[in-house]
Amino acid sequence: MSLWNFEGGKIICACGDACVIRKRGREVINSVQRNSESIGIVGSDRLDECGSQLKREVIEPIVNERAQILRFALIALQSDRVKSKLSYGEPLKLLTSYPNTAKDLLGGLAGQVVYVSGGIEAELIDRSNEDLDGAIELVQSGASVRANNLTIVEDYLRQVNLIKVWS
Secondary structure (H helix, E strand, C coil): CCEEEEECCEEEEEECCEEEECCCHHHHHHHHHCCCCCEEEEEHHHHHHHCCCCEEEEEEECECCCCCECEEEEEECCHHHHHHHHHCCCCEEEEECCHHHHHHHHHHHEEEEEECCCCHHHHHHHCHHHCCCEEEEEECCCHHHHHCCCEEEEEEEEECEEEEEEC
16 A cells, blocks of 8 residues: 655655655765665766765666667757867867766866756747857757757767666
């Protein structure tokens, strides 16, 4: 028999001795690192970004209902400029919610990385006068990118997997 209720904004399901608690990615990682929870399930995007040393096992790629894989991509307003800079090895000025991942994916080409908490497409458009080259963003179908008149310059930089973690 399972029991569902809300506790502290988190959904809790208790079944016998087991308890499932729904948390955000960073909270899952912190709980397992502190041994508050014995295992956790988290996206590899969050796990890689925080540089956690937790033990991990890939469960499966994160996909949408059309089986499109969640992945990192380099998106831009002016794709020709970004492609040119990439071909000449010039560093890029980028927006992202994943600054460590951006530097890891692009190495020295990630010249200046500006952290933004969500809403990357809109932020890139709003800051178009700031000489930004583009953004490192999570995409699945690319529909949001296209809807905002942006272009995917480099796709499948890294796929995002569902990961089981423990200490």
